[in-house]
Amino acid sequence: MAQTELRRGEVIQIAKAMINQGQTLEMRMLTLNLVRVLTFGQIPVYLNSAFGLCSVGLYFGPMISSPLAYVKITTNGTAMLNPYKRKVMKSPGVYRILIANNTSNLDLSVCATGSMKFYQ
């Protein structure tokens, strides 16, 4: 996802992949770049203190608080998953990549980059 304005409390779905029995999805590369905080002079009010200002993650269900793997960021800059650790999904179902603004008072400008491998 190229640089996008992510408003307070908002969640954006970046990607979705469905796998069936016998198929495998592998994710190793996911980078989150907090380019800019668009709201100035505010102390962040977190919706969930574990997820920093913003997080991007891989989700199997709709609950934004329970990702299978995620990257969070607490200040301007970049954070990434450890690409040497595999995240391998074999359970059939729908997997989503969601990016979430975890504050109730800050708008953010963010960019996410990543890739997944699909095996059949």
Next chain:
Amino acid sequence: MAYLTEARLDSVMDIPLALPSTTLQQGDWLVVGSIQILSPMTLTYKFANLDLLDSTVDTTQIQAVNKIFGNLGLVYLSLWLNYSSGSSPGAAGALDVLIASSLGSFQRNVTNIVTLTTPGIYSWIVANNCQPSSDASSLINSALSIDYTVTITGQVRLDLGS
């Protein structure tokens, strides 16, 4: 000749760089992708395509005074190491630049391979290189915003080196 083993293939990832059709206002820029590498990772950058789909002005009327950087065309895609958001992406220091000088499609020369091994954060930034001008040589009304609709398609290869 090197053999492509399963372990070797497993340590290589192709990462897309993509910007769907997006309006880029004059003087503005967007980060299209960011990748952080550590030692011993290697990034290989070959392919990028920059499409200039539409403009709010007649691009043949754009003069030198309408360009922020005279050598960077109308829109450019630049690659930076450790880019900080306050600085202009057209300033000296970019590792690679793909320039669109008119409406149409511009492809990076794939034989010009950029291999990156220095640890850091690599960012691809697309920028609108136009500005209003009240100079007498400008053919475009300075009240008009020179905006472009751009699309980017590209790919970069990350080798984990493991």
